[in-house]
Amino acid sequence: MSTLADLRTQIDALDAELLRLVDARAALGKAIGEAKAKEEPANIQVSLLRPDREAMLIRKLLAMPRQAASDGVVVRIWRELISENLRIQGAASNGGLHLNLSAAEHSKEVLVWARERFGIAPSFGYVNDATAAIQAARDVRHISVLSLDPRGGAWWARLLAEPKVRIIAALPELSTARPHAVALAAIAPEPTGDDMTFWVSDSAEHENKIIEALGQRGFAAEWLCTAQGLKLFGLMGYVQEHDERLATKTLGSLSGIIGAAPRI
Numbered sequence: 001m002s003t004l005a006d007l008r009t010q011i012d013a014l015d016a017e018l019l020r021l022v023d024a025r026a027a028l029g030k031a032i033g034e035a036k037a038k039e040e041p042a043n044i045q046v047s048l049l050r051p052d053r054e055a056m057l058i059r060k061l062l063a064m065p066r067q068a069a070s071d072g073v074v075v076r077i078w079r080e081l082i083s084e085n086l087r088i089q090g091a092a093s094n095g096g097l098h099l100n101l102s103a104a105e106h107s108k109e110v111l112v113w114a115r116e117r118f119g120i121a122p123s124f125g126y127v128n129d130a131t132a133a134i135q136a137a138r139d140v141r142h143i144s145v146l147s148l149d150p151r152g153g154a155w156w157a158r159l160l161a162e163p164k165v166r167i168i169a170a171l172p173e174l175s176t177a178r179p180h181a182v183a184l185a186a187i188a189p190e191p192t193g194d195d196m197t198f199w200v201s202d203s204a205e206h207e208n209k210i211i212e213a214l215g216q217r218g219f220a221a222e223w224l225c226t227a228q229g230l231k232l233f234g235l236m237g238y239v240q241e242h243d244e245r246l247a248t249k250t251l252g253s254l255s256g257i258i259g260a261a262p263r264i
């Protein structure tokens with residue numbers, strides 16, 4: 001068996017190797033930033049974030065064999081590495097990412113969830129309310145993170161009239177329970193093979209009745225929030241914004257998709 005001193009020598013050697021790899025990854029992030037600036041020069045208004053790619057790369061890592069590292073540490077470390085690459089890319093082009101949280105927040109955990117998902121690199125600040133958070137998210141450098149606590153009202157229904165701002169992440173990320181908060185950004189979500197689509201309805205029917213009606217149209221739905229006479233559901237999988245199966249008055253006269261989040 002190795003002595004304590006031997007084991008510590010092995011850790012020191014691994015740390016040096018890890019640093020070399022972390023640095024190599026950051027250098028690639030920088031090169032990708034430069035390639036983005038070159039290949040998408042006309043699209044300066046495009047977010048650097050690719051939530052779909054991030055989810056797929058993390059999923060791939062989680063599927064790899066490990067001796068002792070937990071899923072949690074894999075996700076936290078890679079979220080920080082991605083956050084650092086986005087910081088490097090942002091510094092080179094349109095400025096770093098900024099997180100907006102609502103000062104009217106009912107849930108104190110939102111900042112923790114936002115940091116777990118987007119890392120320590122982005123700056124953050126509080127805006128007055130959800131309306132200001134949605135407005136801020138129109139800027140491609142901004143991400144807004146808002147609670148789904150019903151005491152915060154049906155702010156999410158406003159996204160029906162704000163097609164550029166979409167839910168792009170469900171938080172906390174590593175929970176199997178239903179999402180308690182979401183992140184908004186000026187990004188059109190892409191399918192990743194395992195997603196939750198967010199759908200709003202003003203139907204006065206009971207939540208279970210709506211889930212049943214959605215089921216008849218081929219959707220597996222989960223109720224997420226009811227506030228101010230409006231309801232928010234999660235539809236399993238990636239659903240297109242103009243899916244014909246949802247275009248029926250029986251599912252509410254005002255309804256629609258407001259984003260999609262990959263699950264990891």
Ligand SMILES: C=C(O[C@@H]1C=C(C(=O)O)C=C[C@H]1O)C(=O)O
Pocket residue numbers: 029032048049050051053054057081082083085086
């Ligand atoms: C590196 C890229 O930019 C961002 C950073 C990523 C990373 O560090 O792995 C992945 C996706 C993007 O959010 C990319 O677009 O590939």
